[in-house]
Amino acid sequence: MKEIILETRELTHIYAKGTPYEKTAVNGMNIKIEKGELVGIIGHTGSGKSTLVQHFNGLLKPDGGQIFLDGHDMWENKADIRKVRFKVGVCFQYPEYQLFEETVYKDIAFGPKNMGLDKDEINRRVIEAMKYVGLDESYADKSAFDLSGGEKRRAAIAGVMAMSPEVLILDEPCAGLDPAGRDMLLSLIKNYRESTGSTVIFVSHNMDDIAKIATRVLVVNDGKEAMYGTVDEVFSRCDELKAMGLDVPAVTDLFMKLKMIYPQLDAGVYDINKAADILYSLLKGGAVRA
Amino acid sequence: MLKDITIGQYFPTGSPVHSLDPRAKIIITIFYIVVVFLCKSFASLGLCCAVLLIFILISRVPVKMFLKSIKAILPIILFTAFLNIFYIGGGKVLFTWKFISVSEKGLYTAAFMTVRIILLIISGSALTYTTTPTMLTDGMERLLSPLKVFHVPVHTLAMMMTLALRFIPTLIDEIERITNAQKARGADLESGNFVQRAKALVPVLVPLFISAFRRAYELAFAMECRCYRGGEGRTRMKQMKLKMPDYLSFAVVVLFTAGVILLNNIYPVL
Numbered sequence A: 001m002k003e004i005i006l007e008t009r010e011l012t013h014i015y016a017k018g019t020p021y022e023k024t025a026v027n028g029m030n031i032k033i034e035k036g037e038l039v040g041i042i043g044h045t046g047s048g049k050s051t052l053v054q055h056f057n058g059l060l061k062p063d064g065g066q067i068f069l070d071g072h073d074m075w076e077n078k079a080d081i082r083k084v085r086f087k088v089g090v091c092f093q094y095p096e097y098q099l100f101e102e103t104v105y106k107d108i109a110f111g112p113k114n115m116g117l118d119k120d121e122i123n124r125r126v127i128e129a130m131k132y133v134g135l136d137e138s139y140a141d142k143s144a145f146d147l148s149g150g151e152k153r154r155a156a157i158a159g160v161m162a163m164s165p166e167v168l169i170l171d172e173p174c175a176g177l178d179p180a181g182r183d184m185l186l187s188l189i190k191n192y193r194e195s196t197g198s199t200v201i202f203v204s205h206n207m208d209d210i211a212k213i214a215t216r217v218l219v220v221n222d223g224k225e226a227m228y229g230t231v232d233e234v235f236s237r238c239d240e241l242k243a244m245g246l247d248v249p250a251v252t253d254l255f256m257k258l259k260m261i262y263p264q265l266d267a268g269v270y271d272i273n274k275a276a277d278i279l280y281s282l283l284k285g286g287a288v289r290a
Numbered sequence B: 001m002l003k004d005i006t007i008g009q010y011f012p013t014g015s016p017v018h019s020l021d022p023r024a025k026i027i028i029t030i031f032y033i034v035v036v037f038l039c040k041s042f043a044s045l046g047l048c049c050a051v052l053l054i055f056i057l058i059s060r061v062p063v064k065m066f067l068k069s070i071k072a073i074l075p076i077i078l079f080t081a082f083l084n085i086f087y088i089g090g091g092k093v094l095f096t097w098k099f100i101s102v103s104e105k106g107l108y109t110a111a112f113m114t115v116r117i118i119l120l121i122i123s124g125s126a127l128t129y130t131t132t133p134t135m136l137t138d139g140m141e142r143l144l145s146p147l148k149v150f151h152v153p154v155h156t157l158a159m160m161m162t163l164a165l166r167f168i169p170t171l172i173d174e175i176e177r178i179t180n181a182q183k184a185r186g187a188d189l190e191s192g193n194f195v196q197r198a199k200a201l202v203p204v205l206v207p208l209f210i211s212a213f214r215r216a217y218e219l220a221f222a223m224e225c226r227c228y229r230g231g232e233g234r235t236r237m238k239q240m241k242l243k244m245p246d247y248l249s250f251a252v253v254v255l256f257t258a259g260v261i262l263l264n265n266i267y268p269v270l
Protein backbone atom coordinates (compact mmCIF):
# COMPACT_ATOMS: atom_id res chain seq x y z
CA MET A 1 0.00 0.00 0.00
CA LYS A 2 1.20 3.46 -0.85
CA GLU A 3 1.98 6.19 1.60
CA ILE A 4 -1.01 8.12 2.92
CA ILE A 5 -0.65 11.88 2.62
CA LEU A 6 -4.01 13.16 3.87
CA GLU A 7 -6.29 11.47 6.34
CA THR A 8 -9.43 12.60 8.13
CA ARG A 9 -10.88 10.92 11.18
CA GLU A 10 -14.47 11.68 12.09
CA LEU A 11 -13.99 15.13 10.59
CA THR A 12 -16.94 17.38 11.38
CA HIS A 13 -17.63 21.00 10.57
CA ILE A 14 -20.59 23.01 11.78
CA TYR A 15 -21.30 26.48 10.39
CA ALA A 16 -22.87 29.19 12.58
CA LYS A 17 -22.76 26.94 15.63
CA GLY A 18 -25.23 27.85 18.33
CA THR A 19 -27.49 30.02 16.15
CA PRO A 20 -30.77 29.18 14.48
CA TYR A 21 -28.86 28.98 11.19
CA GLU A 22 -26.65 26.13 12.43
CA LYS A 23 -25.63 23.77 9.64
CA THR A 24 -23.51 20.65 9.79
CA ALA A 25 -21.69 20.79 6.48
CA VAL A 26 -19.26 17.93 7.10
CA ASN A 27 -20.47 15.14 9.33
CA GLY A 28 -17.97 12.59 10.64
CA MET A 29 -15.96 11.97 7.50
CA ASN A 30 -13.26 9.28 7.36
CA ILE A 31 -11.07 9.21 4.29
CA LYS A 32 -7.47 8.43 3.40
CA ILE A 33 -5.80 9.90 0.38
CA GLU A 34 -2.68 8.22 -0.95
CA LYS A 35 0.31 9.98 -2.36
CA GLY A 36 0.29 10.57 -6.08
CA GLU A 37 -3.40 9.89 -6.64
CA LEU A 38 -5.70 12.05 -8.70
CA VAL A 39 -8.83 12.14 -6.62
CA GLY A 40 -12.09 13.46 -8.02
CA ILE A 41 -14.66 14.65 -5.48
CA ILE A 42 -18.27 14.72 -6.53
CA GLY A 43 -21.52 15.43 -4.75
CA HIS A 44 -24.60 17.54 -5.29
CA THR A 45 -24.77 21.24 -4.44
CA GLY A 46 -24.40 21.92 -0.74
CA SER A 47 -23.13 18.43 0.09
CA GLY A 48 -20.04 19.87 1.78
CA LYS A 49 -17.33 19.48 -0.86
CA SER A 50 -15.90 22.98 -0.60
CA THR A 51 -16.09 22.83 3.18
CA LEU A 52 -14.15 19.55 3.20
CA VAL A 53 -11.53 20.90 0.84
CA GLN A 54 -10.95 23.97 2.98
CA HIS A 55 -9.96 21.70 5.85
CA PHE A 56 -7.20 20.15 3.79
CA ASN A 57 -5.05 23.26 4.00
CA GLY A 58 -6.15 24.48 7.40
CA LEU A 59 -8.37 27.36 6.28
CA LEU A 60 -11.20 25.91 8.32
CA LYS A 61 -10.71 24.34 11.70
CA PRO A 62 -12.61 21.11 12.39
CA ASP A 63 -15.37 21.34 14.98
CA GLY A 64 -14.83 17.67 15.67
CA GLY A 65 -12.44 14.95 14.62
CA GLN A 66 -8.92 15.26 13.30
CA ILE A 67 -7.10 15.77 10.07
CA PHE A 68 -3.63 14.43 9.38
CA LEU A 69 -1.10 15.63 6.85
CA ASP A 70 1.84 13.26 6.37
CA GLY A 71 0.81 11.51 9.56
CA HIS A 72 0.82 14.66 11.72
CA ASP A 73 -2.27 16.22 13.23
CA MET A 74 -2.60 19.53 11.40
CA TRP A 75 -3.94 21.43 14.40
CA GLU A 76 -1.55 20.03 16.97
CA ASN A 77 0.67 23.04 16.65
CA LYS A 78 -1.41 26.03 15.65
CA ALA A 79 1.60 28.18 14.78
CA ASP A 80 2.55 25.80 11.97
CA ILE A 81 -0.67 26.16 10.06
CA ARG A 82 0.93 28.51 7.55
CA LYS A 83 3.40 25.77 6.64
CA VAL A 84 0.47 23.50 5.88
CA ARG A 85 -0.73 26.07 3.37
CA PHE A 86 2.57 25.80 1.51
CA LYS A 87 2.32 22.03 1.39
CA VAL A 88 -1.31 21.92 0.32
CA GLY A 89 -2.29 24.45 -2.33
CA VAL A 90 -5.98 25.17 -2.75
CA CYS A 91 -7.45 26.92 -5.74
CA PHE A 92 -11.02 28.02 -5.02
CA GLN A 93 -14.14 28.10 -7.12
CA TYR A 94 -13.83 30.99 -9.61
CA PRO A 95 -10.20 31.75 -8.73
CA GLU A 96 -9.95 34.45 -11.38
CA TYR A 97 -11.45 36.95 -8.92
CA GLN A 98 -8.42 36.73 -6.67
CA LEU A 99 -5.99 38.23 -9.19
CA PHE A 100 -4.67 41.56 -8.00
CA GLU A 101 -1.20 42.37 -9.33
CA GLU A 102 -0.37 44.57 -12.30
CA THR A 103 1.02 41.72 -14.36
CA VAL A 104 0.36 38.03 -14.72
CA TYR A 105 3.96 37.31 -13.77
CA LYS A 106 3.75 39.23 -10.50
CA ASP A 107 0.49 37.62 -9.58
CA ILE A 108 1.81 34.11 -10.08
CA ALA A 109 4.88 35.10 -8.06
CA PHE A 110 2.73 36.12 -5.06
CA GLY A 111 2.62 32.63 -3.53
CA PRO A 112 6.33 31.77 -3.95
CA LYS A 113 7.20 35.23 -2.61
CA ASN A 114 5.19 34.56 0.54
CA MET A 115 7.20 31.37 0.95
CA GLY A 116 10.34 33.50 1.22
CA LEU A 117 12.10 32.00 -1.80
CA ASP A 118 14.94 33.82 -3.54
CA LYS A 119 14.48 35.66 -6.80
CA ASP A 120 15.92 33.04 -9.14
CA GLU A 121 13.84 30.29 -7.63
CA ILE A 122 10.71 32.42 -7.87
CA ASN A 123 11.48 33.14 -11.50
CA ARG A 124 12.02 29.47 -12.25
CA ARG A 125 8.78 28.46 -10.59
CA VAL A 126 6.68 31.14 -12.25
CA ILE A 127 7.93 30.19 -15.71
CA GLU A 128 7.36 26.52 -14.97
CA ALA A 129 3.84 27.13 -13.67
CA MET A 130 2.98 29.18 -16.75
CA LYS A 131 4.14 26.29 -18.90
CA TYR A 132 1.94 23.85 -16.99
CA VAL A 133 -1.16 25.90 -17.63
CA GLY A 134 -0.26 26.62 -21.23
CA LEU A 135 0.34 30.36 -21.01
CA ASP A 136 3.38 31.28 -23.11
CA GLU A 137 5.87 33.93 -22.10
CA SER A 138 4.13 36.72 -23.98
CA TYR A 139 1.53 36.65 -21.19
CA ALA A 140 4.02 37.37 -18.43
CA ASP A 141 3.91 41.17 -18.77
CA LYS A 142 0.24 41.46 -19.63
CA SER A 143 -2.19 42.86 -17.11
CA ALA A 144 -4.14 40.09 -15.46
CA PHE A 145 -7.32 42.06 -16.07
CA ASP A 146 -6.87 42.11 -19.85
CA LEU A 147 -7.06 38.33 -20.19
CA SER A 148 -10.08 36.33 -21.25
CA GLY A 149 -12.03 34.46 -18.60
CA GLY A 150 -10.38 31.13 -19.37
CA GLU A 151 -6.90 32.67 -19.44
CA LYS A 152 -7.54 34.36 -16.11
CA ARG A 153 -8.60 31.04 -14.68
CA ARG A 154 -5.40 29.41 -15.89
CA ALA A 155 -3.27 32.28 -14.54
CA ALA A 156 -4.92 31.87 -11.14
CA ILE A 157 -4.31 28.12 -11.14
CA ALA A 158 -0.69 28.77 -12.08
CA GLY A 159 -0.48 31.01 -9.02
CA VAL A 160 -1.14 27.97 -6.83
CA MET A 161 0.99 25.58 -8.91
CA ALA A 162 3.95 27.95 -8.58
CA MET A 163 4.08 27.15 -4.88
CA SER A 164 4.87 23.52 -5.85
CA PRO A 165 2.53 22.12 -3.23
CA GLU A 166 2.71 18.43 -2.46
CA VAL A 167 -1.05 18.34 -2.77
CA LEU A 168 -2.84 20.50 -5.31
CA ILE A 169 -6.54 21.02 -4.72
CA LEU A 170 -8.81 22.55 -7.32
CA ASP A 171 -12.41 23.42 -6.45
CA GLU A 172 -14.49 23.16 -9.61
CA PRO A 173 -11.71 24.25 -11.95
CA CYS A 174 -13.90 23.76 -15.03
CA ALA A 175 -16.99 25.68 -13.91
CA GLY A 176 -18.13 28.13 -16.54
CA LEU A 177 -15.69 27.05 -19.26
CA ASP A 178 -16.67 25.92 -22.77
CA PRO A 179 -16.10 22.25 -23.73
CA ALA A 180 -12.79 23.03 -25.43
CA GLY A 181 -11.51 25.00 -22.45
CA ARG A 182 -12.73 22.26 -20.16
CA ASP A 183 -10.88 19.52 -22.05
CA MET A 184 -7.76 21.61 -22.21
CA LEU A 185 -7.79 22.29 -18.47
CA LEU A 186 -8.39 18.64 -17.68
CA SER A 187 -5.45 17.52 -19.76
CA LEU A 188 -3.33 20.25 -18.17
CA ILE A 189 -4.21 18.93 -14.72
CA LYS A 190 -3.48 15.36 -15.75
CA ASN A 191 -0.22 16.40 -17.29
CA TYR A 192 0.76 18.40 -14.21
CA ARG A 193 0.27 15.41 -11.99
CA GLU A 194 2.19 13.11 -14.27
CA SER A 195 5.19 15.39 -14.58
CA THR A 196 5.41 16.50 -10.93
CA GLY A 197 4.19 13.33 -9.27
CA SER A 198 2.18 15.38 -6.81
CA THR A 199 -1.20 14.45 -5.41
CA VAL A 200 -4.10 16.27 -7.03
CA ILE A 201 -7.63 16.55 -5.69
CA PHE A 202 -10.31 18.15 -7.77
CA VAL A 203 -13.94 18.89 -7.14
CA SER A 204 -16.36 18.67 -10.02
CA HIS A 205 -20.03 18.45 -10.78
CA ASN A 206 -19.37 16.66 -14.00
CA MET A 207 -19.04 12.88 -13.94
CA ASP A 208 -17.53 12.80 -17.42
CA ASP A 209 -14.68 15.07 -16.29
CA ILE A 210 -13.96 12.82 -13.35
CA ALA A 211 -14.17 9.68 -15.45
CA LYS A 212 -11.68 11.19 -17.88
CA ILE A 213 -8.78 11.90 -15.54
CA ALA A 214 -9.33 10.70 -11.96
CA THR A 215 -7.74 7.58 -10.48
CA ARG A 216 -10.05 7.57 -7.49
CA VAL A 217 -13.46 9.03 -6.81
CA LEU A 218 -14.91 10.31 -3.57
CA VAL A 219 -18.66 10.73 -3.55
CA VAL A 220 -19.89 13.11 -0.86
CA ASN A 221 -23.49 13.02 0.25
CA ASP A 222 -24.87 15.16 3.10
CA GLY A 223 -21.43 15.75 4.57
CA LYS A 224 -20.54 12.06 4.64
CA GLU A 225 -18.37 9.92 2.40
CA ALA A 226 -20.94 7.91 0.48
CA MET A 227 -18.45 6.07 -1.70
CA TYR A 228 -14.73 6.14 -2.05
CA GLY A 229 -12.91 3.91 -4.46
CA THR A 230 -11.43 3.50 -7.89
CA VAL A 231 -13.31 4.90 -10.84
CA ASP A 232 -14.49 1.42 -11.84
CA GLU A 233 -15.79 0.62 -8.40
CA VAL A 234 -17.74 3.83 -8.05
CA PHE A 235 -19.26 3.93 -11.52
CA SER A 236 -20.42 0.35 -11.30
CA ARG A 237 -22.81 1.51 -8.58
CA CYS A 238 -24.85 3.65 -10.94
CA ASP A 239 -28.16 3.11 -9.24
CA GLU A 240 -26.88 4.40 -5.92
CA LEU A 241 -25.34 7.43 -7.61
CA LYS A 242 -28.62 8.19 -9.30
CA ALA A 243 -30.46 7.79 -6.03
CA MET A 244 -28.22 10.50 -4.61
CA GLY A 245 -29.29 12.81 -7.39
CA LEU A 246 -26.00 12.57 -9.24
CA ASP A 247 -25.42 12.09 -12.91
CA VAL A 248 -23.42 9.19 -14.24
CA PRO A 249 -21.17 9.57 -17.28
CA ALA A 250 -23.18 9.57 -20.51
CA VAL A 251 -21.54 6.31 -21.67
CA THR A 252 -22.37 4.57 -18.41
CA ASP A 253 -25.95 5.72 -18.71
CA LEU A 254 -26.14 4.23 -22.20
CA PHE A 255 -24.71 0.94 -20.98
CA MET A 256 -27.17 0.78 -18.15
CA LYS A 257 -29.98 1.00 -20.67
CA LEU A 258 -28.33 -1.57 -22.92
CA LYS A 259 -27.98 -3.92 -19.97
CA MET A 260 -31.75 -4.17 -19.79
CA ILE A 261 -31.67 -5.79 -23.22
CA TYR A 262 -28.33 -7.62 -22.86
CA PRO A 263 -27.96 -8.67 -19.24
CA GLN A 264 -24.51 -10.09 -19.92
CA LEU A 265 -23.10 -6.55 -20.34
CA ASP A 266 -21.06 -4.87 -17.64
CA ALA A 267 -22.74 -1.59 -16.63
CA GLY A 268 -19.69 0.03 -15.05
CA VAL A 269 -18.26 1.31 -18.32
CA TYR A 270 -17.22 4.97 -18.36
CA ASP A 271 -14.45 5.07 -20.96
CA ILE A 272 -15.67 5.75 -24.46
CA ASN A 273 -12.95 3.68 -26.14
CA LYS A 274 -13.61 0.70 -23.97
CA ALA A 275 -17.31 1.12 -24.67
CA ALA A 276 -16.67 1.02 -28.40
CA ASP A 277 -14.64 -2.19 -28.03
CA ILE A 278 -17.34 -3.89 -26.03
CA LEU A 279 -20.05 -2.90 -28.44
CA TYR A 280 -17.93 -4.06 -31.35
CA SER A 281 -17.37 -7.50 -29.87
CA LEU A 282 -21.01 -7.69 -28.94
CA LEU A 283 -22.01 -7.06 -32.54
CA LYS A 284 -19.41 -9.46 -33.87
CA GLY A 285 -20.36 -12.14 -31.44
CA GLY A 286 -23.75 -12.19 -33.08
CA ALA A 287 -25.55 -11.37 -29.89
CA VAL A 288 -27.52 -8.74 -31.72
CA ARG A 289 -30.25 -10.22 -33.80
CA ALA A 290 -32.07 -8.36 -36.45
CA MET B 1 -16.82 37.58 12.97
CA LEU B 2 -18.24 39.83 10.30
CA LYS B 3 -21.34 37.66 10.26
CA ASP B 4 -22.16 38.57 13.87
CA ILE B 5 -23.35 42.05 12.98
CA THR B 6 -27.04 42.15 13.89
CA ILE B 7 -27.86 45.83 13.60
CA GLY B 8 -30.11 46.47 10.65
CA GLN B 9 -30.89 42.80 10.25
CA TYR B 10 -34.33 41.67 9.21
CA PHE B 11 -35.95 38.87 11.18
CA PRO B 12 -38.97 37.47 9.36
CA THR B 13 -41.77 35.91 11.41
CA GLY B 14 -44.79 37.04 9.41
CA SER B 15 -46.40 38.73 12.41
CA PRO B 16 -48.94 41.58 12.22
CA VAL B 17 -46.17 44.02 13.16
CA HIS B 18 -44.19 42.91 10.12
CA SER B 19 -47.06 43.66 7.81
CA LEU B 20 -47.71 47.17 9.10
CA ASP B 21 -47.07 49.97 6.62
CA PRO B 22 -43.40 50.95 6.82
CA ARG B 23 -44.35 54.63 6.96
CA ALA B 24 -46.55 53.97 9.98
CA LYS B 25 -43.71 52.08 11.64
CA ILE B 26 -41.18 54.84 10.98
CA ILE B 27 -43.49 57.54 12.31
CA ILE B 28 -44.41 55.46 15.34
CA THR B 29 -40.78 54.76 16.13
CA ILE B 30 -39.82 58.42 15.91
CA PHE B 31 -42.85 59.36 17.99
CA TYR B 32 -41.99 56.71 20.56
CA ILE B 33 -38.42 58.00 20.89
CA VAL B 34 -39.70 61.55 21.45
CA VAL B 35 -42.09 60.30 24.11
CA VAL B 36 -39.31 58.37 25.84
CA PHE B 37 -37.45 61.65 26.10
CA LEU B 38 -40.52 63.37 27.55
CA CYS B 39 -40.71 60.88 30.41
CA LYS B 40 -40.06 62.48 33.74
CA SER B 41 -40.81 59.66 36.16
CA PHE B 42 -40.19 55.97 36.55
CA ALA B 43 -43.92 55.44 36.28
CA SER B 44 -44.09 56.89 32.77
CA LEU B 45 -40.88 55.12 31.80
CA GLY B 46 -42.47 51.89 33.02
CA LEU B 47 -45.39 52.51 30.70
CA CYS B 48 -42.93 52.95 27.80
CA CYS B 49 -41.34 49.62 28.65
CA ALA B 50 -44.73 47.92 28.82
CA VAL B 51 -45.85 49.25 25.44
CA LEU B 52 -42.59 48.25 23.76
CA LEU B 53 -42.78 44.81 25.31
CA ILE B 54 -46.27 44.31 23.92
CA PHE B 55 -45.10 45.29 20.43
CA ILE B 56 -42.17 42.85 20.72
CA LEU B 57 -44.41 40.03 21.85
CA ILE B 58 -46.78 40.64 18.96
CA SER B 59 -43.83 40.75 16.54
CA ARG B 60 -42.66 37.29 17.72
CA VAL B 61 -39.01 38.29 17.27
CA PRO B 62 -37.11 36.38 19.98
CA VAL B 63 -36.04 38.50 22.94
CA LYS B 64 -32.56 37.07 22.47
CA MET B 65 -32.18 39.14 19.31
CA PHE B 66 -32.81 42.34 21.26
CA LEU B 67 -30.35 41.35 23.95
CA LYS B 68 -27.81 40.89 21.18
CA SER B 69 -28.29 44.42 19.91
CA ILE B 70 -27.99 45.80 23.45
CA LYS B 71 -24.80 43.83 23.93
CA ALA B 72 -23.29 45.64 20.97
CA ILE B 73 -23.48 49.01 22.71
CA LEU B 74 -23.02 47.83 26.27
CA PRO B 75 -19.82 49.88 26.78
CA ILE B 76 -21.66 53.10 25.93
CA ILE B 77 -24.48 52.25 28.34
CA LEU B 78 -22.06 51.45 31.16
CA PHE B 79 -20.06 54.60 30.49
CA THR B 80 -23.08 56.90 30.76
CA ALA B 81 -24.28 55.09 33.85
CA PHE B 82 -20.91 55.57 35.55
CA LEU B 83 -20.72 59.25 34.66
CA ASN B 84 -24.17 59.83 36.10
CA ILE B 85 -23.55 57.92 39.30
CA PHE B 86 -20.40 59.82 40.18
CA TYR B 87 -21.06 63.29 38.83
CA ILE B 88 -24.61 64.05 39.77
CA GLY B 89 -25.02 65.17 43.32
CA GLY B 90 -28.12 65.97 45.42
CA GLY B 91 -30.40 64.21 47.83
CA LYS B 92 -29.14 61.81 50.41
CA VAL B 93 -25.49 60.79 50.15
CA LEU B 94 -25.40 57.03 50.12
CA PHE B 95 -21.75 56.27 49.98
CA THR B 96 -18.44 58.14 50.21
CA TRP B 97 -14.89 56.99 49.78
CA LYS B 98 -12.05 59.55 49.59
CA PHE B 99 -13.20 62.02 46.91
CA ILE B 100 -15.86 59.74 45.44
CA SER B 101 -19.41 60.12 46.62
CA VAL B 102 -22.59 58.54 45.38
CA SER B 103 -25.84 60.35 45.99
CA GLU B 104 -29.38 59.14 45.79
CA LYS B 105 -30.14 61.42 42.89
CA GLY B 106 -27.06 60.28 41.00
CA LEU B 107 -28.14 56.68 41.31
CA TYR B 108 -31.67 57.43 40.16
CA THR B 109 -30.48 59.45 37.18
CA ALA B 110 -28.08 56.70 36.18
CA ALA B 111 -30.82 54.08 36.28
CA PHE B 112 -33.17 56.40 34.41
CA MET B 113 -30.65 57.13 31.65
CA THR B 114 -29.75 53.47 31.27
CA VAL B 115 -33.36 52.43 30.80
CA ARG B 116 -33.84 55.28 28.36
CA ILE B 117 -30.89 54.31 26.17
CA ILE B 118 -31.93 50.68 26.21
CA LEU B 119 -35.44 51.64 25.13
CA LEU B 120 -34.01 53.70 22.27
CA ILE B 121 -31.88 50.82 21.04
CA ILE B 122 -34.65 48.28 21.34
CA SER B 123 -37.19 50.43 19.54
CA GLY B 124 -34.68 51.05 16.74
CA SER B 125 -33.91 47.37 16.39
CA ALA B 126 -37.60 46.52 16.59
CA LEU B 127 -38.05 48.68 13.49
CA THR B 128 -35.25 47.00 11.53
CA TYR B 129 -36.06 43.48 12.70
CA THR B 130 -39.64 43.80 11.47
CA THR B 131 -39.10 45.81 8.28
CA THR B 132 -37.00 44.78 5.29
CA PRO B 133 -34.37 47.33 4.27
CA THR B 134 -36.21 47.88 1.00
CA MET B 135 -39.49 48.59 2.75
CA LEU B 136 -37.68 50.91 5.10
CA THR B 137 -36.11 53.00 2.35
CA ASP B 138 -39.38 52.95 0.40
CA GLY B 139 -41.17 54.26 3.44
CA MET B 140 -38.57 56.93 4.00
CA GLU B 141 -38.74 57.97 0.38
CA ARG B 142 -42.47 58.44 0.65
CA LEU B 143 -42.21 60.33 3.91
CA LEU B 144 -39.52 62.64 2.55
CA SER B 145 -41.15 63.17 -0.84
CA PRO B 146 -42.43 66.66 0.08
CA LEU B 147 -38.77 67.72 0.00
CA LYS B 148 -38.87 67.30 -3.79
CA VAL B 149 -40.28 70.82 -3.90
CA PHE B 150 -36.85 72.01 -2.78
CA HIS B 151 -35.17 69.91 -5.52
CA VAL B 152 -33.87 67.31 -3.11
CA PRO B 153 -33.37 64.11 -5.19
CA VAL B 154 -35.35 61.99 -2.74
CA HIS B 155 -35.86 59.05 -5.06
CA THR B 156 -32.19 58.83 -6.03
CA LEU B 157 -31.09 58.99 -2.42
CA ALA B 158 -33.54 56.27 -1.44
CA MET B 159 -32.42 54.07 -4.34
CA MET B 160 -28.78 54.54 -3.35
CA MET B 161 -29.57 53.55 0.18
CA THR B 162 -31.54 50.46 -0.91
CA LEU B 163 -28.65 49.32 -3.10
CA ALA B 164 -26.06 49.98 -0.41
CA LEU B 165 -28.03 47.93 2.12
CA ARG B 166 -28.59 45.19 -0.41
CA PHE B 167 -24.88 44.81 -1.09
CA ILE B 168 -23.54 44.77 2.46
CA PRO B 169 -23.94 40.99 2.93
CA THR B 170 -22.67 40.33 -0.58
CA LEU B 171 -19.52 42.31 0.07
CA ILE B 172 -18.97 40.61 3.42
CA ASP B 173 -19.14 37.22 1.68
CA GLU B 174 -16.78 38.46 -0.97
CA ILE B 175 -14.23 39.70 1.58
CA GLU B 176 -14.26 36.30 3.22
CA ARG B 177 -13.84 34.50 -0.06
CA ILE B 178 -10.93 36.63 -1.26
CA THR B 179 -9.22 36.54 2.14
CA ASN B 180 -9.36 32.75 2.08
CA ALA B 181 -8.00 32.59 -1.45
CA GLN B 182 -5.04 34.81 -0.59
CA LYS B 183 -4.40 33.00 2.67
CA ALA B 184 -4.24 29.79 0.65
CA ARG B 185 -1.40 31.40 -1.29
CA GLY B 186 0.42 32.07 1.96
CA ALA B 187 -0.64 35.69 2.52
CA ASP B 188 -0.04 36.60 6.16
CA LEU B 189 -2.78 38.95 7.30
CA GLU B 190 -2.50 38.49 11.02
CA SER B 191 1.04 39.34 12.04
CA GLY B 192 3.50 42.19 11.59
CA ASN B 193 3.42 45.86 12.52
CA PHE B 194 0.86 48.40 11.36
CA VAL B 195 2.54 49.20 8.02
CA GLN B 196 3.07 45.53 7.19
CA ARG B 197 -0.53 44.75 7.97
CA ALA B 198 -1.80 47.62 5.86
CA LYS B 199 0.36 46.39 2.99
CA ALA B 200 -0.89 42.85 3.45
CA LEU B 201 -4.42 44.12 2.80
CA VAL B 202 -3.62 45.09 -0.79
CA PRO B 203 -4.17 41.57 -2.16
CA VAL B 204 -7.62 41.59 -0.57
CA LEU B 205 -8.67 45.15 -1.33
CA VAL B 206 -7.72 45.22 -5.02
CA PRO B 207 -9.89 42.23 -6.01
CA LEU B 208 -12.63 43.51 -3.72
CA PHE B 209 -12.76 46.92 -5.41
CA ILE B 210 -12.59 45.36 -8.84
CA SER B 211 -15.47 43.06 -8.12
CA ALA B 212 -17.46 45.87 -6.48
CA PHE B 213 -17.06 47.96 -9.64
CA ARG B 214 -17.89 44.99 -11.83
CA ARG B 215 -21.07 44.41 -9.84
CA ALA B 216 -21.93 48.10 -10.04
CA TYR B 217 -21.56 48.09 -13.83
CA GLU B 218 -23.54 44.90 -14.21
CA LEU B 219 -26.30 46.26 -12.02
CA ALA B 220 -26.35 49.54 -13.92
CA PHE B 221 -26.66 47.66 -17.22
CA ALA B 222 -29.36 45.43 -15.83
CA MET B 223 -31.30 48.45 -14.59
CA GLU B 224 -30.95 50.22 -17.91
CA CYS B 225 -32.10 47.13 -19.75
CA ARG B 226 -35.24 47.32 -17.67
CA CYS B 227 -35.62 50.96 -18.73
CA TYR B 228 -34.87 52.45 -15.34
CA ARG B 229 -34.46 56.20 -15.64
CA GLY B 230 -34.87 57.60 -12.19
CA GLY B 231 -37.92 58.37 -10.17
CA GLU B 232 -39.84 60.50 -12.66
CA GLY B 233 -43.17 59.03 -13.60
CA ARG B 234 -42.29 55.80 -11.85
CA THR B 235 -45.11 53.90 -10.21
CA ARG B 236 -44.81 51.18 -7.63
CA MET B 237 -45.58 47.54 -7.80
CA LYS B 238 -46.56 47.55 -4.15
CA GLN B 239 -48.72 50.55 -3.47
CA MET B 240 -48.45 51.70 0.10
CA LYS B 241 -51.79 52.20 1.67
CA LEU B 242 -52.56 52.77 5.31
CA LYS B 243 -54.95 50.10 6.50
CA MET B 244 -56.95 49.40 9.64
CA PRO B 245 -54.04 47.95 11.69
CA ASP B 246 -51.98 51.05 10.91
CA TYR B 247 -54.67 53.40 12.18
CA LEU B 248 -55.13 51.15 15.18
CA SER B 249 -51.43 51.40 16.03
CA PHE B 250 -51.58 55.18 15.67
CA ALA B 251 -54.48 55.19 18.12
CA VAL B 252 -52.49 53.06 20.55
CA VAL B 253 -49.57 55.46 20.30
CA VAL B 254 -51.78 58.49 20.95
CA LEU B 255 -53.31 56.81 23.99
CA PHE B 256 -49.85 55.86 25.14
CA THR B 257 -48.62 59.48 24.84
CA ALA B 258 -51.58 60.69 26.83
CA GLY B 259 -50.77 58.07 29.46
CA VAL B 260 -47.17 59.20 29.70
CA ILE B 261 -48.16 62.85 30.11
CA LEU B 262 -50.68 61.87 32.77
CA LEU B 263 -48.18 59.78 34.70
CA ASN B 264 -45.62 62.59 34.40
CA ASN B 265 -48.07 64.86 36.21
CA ILE B 266 -49.17 62.36 38.82
CA TYR B 267 -45.68 61.24 39.82
CA PRO B 268 -43.55 64.16 38.72
CA VAL B 269 -40.51 63.49 40.92
CA LEU B 270 -37.63 61.39 39.86
Ligand SMILES: Nc1ncnc2c1ncn2[C@@H]1O[C@H](COP(=O)(O)OP(=O)(O)OP(=O)(O)O)[C@@H](O)[C@H]1O
Binding pocket: A015, A016, A023, A024, A025, A043, A044, A045, A046, A047, A048, A049, A050, A051, A052
Ligand atom coordinates in the same frame (compact mmCIF):
# COMPACT_ATOMS: atom_id res chain seq x y z
N1 LIG C 1 -19.86 30.42 5.40
C1 LIG C 1 -20.94 29.63 5.59
N2 LIG C 1 -21.81 29.89 6.61
C2 LIG C 1 -22.87 29.11 6.83
N3 LIG C 1 -23.19 28.03 6.09
C3 LIG C 1 -22.38 27.72 5.07
C4 LIG C 1 -21.21 28.50 4.76
N4 LIG C 1 -20.60 27.95 3.70
C5 LIG C 1 -21.34 26.89 3.35
N5 LIG C 1 -22.41 26.74 4.16
C6 LIG C 1 -23.42 25.66 4.10
O1 LIG C 1 -22.77 24.43 4.24
C7 LIG C 1 -23.24 23.48 3.31
C8 LIG C 1 -22.09 22.92 2.50
O2 LIG C 1 -21.54 23.94 1.69
P1 LIG C 1 -20.36 23.70 0.67
O3 LIG C 1 -19.97 25.01 0.12
O4 LIG C 1 -19.31 22.89 1.31
O5 LIG C 1 -21.10 22.84 -0.46
P2 LIG C 1 -20.53 22.33 -1.85
O6 LIG C 1 -20.64 20.84 -1.82
O7 LIG C 1 -19.19 22.91 -2.13
O8 LIG C 1 -21.59 22.89 -2.87
P3 LIG C 1 -21.37 23.45 -4.38
O9 LIG C 1 -21.32 22.24 -5.25
O10 LIG C 1 -22.61 24.23 -4.63
O11 LIG C 1 -20.13 24.25 -4.41
C9 LIG C 1 -24.28 24.20 2.47
O12 LIG C 1 -25.55 23.78 2.92
C10 LIG C 1 -24.08 25.66 2.74
O13 LIG C 1 -25.32 26.31 2.77
Ligand SMILES: [Mg+2]
Binding pocket: A049, A050, A051, A093, A171
Ligand atom coordinates in the same frame (compact mmCIF):
# COMPACT_ATOMS: atom_id res chain seq x y z
MG1 LIG D 1 -18.39 24.30 -3.56
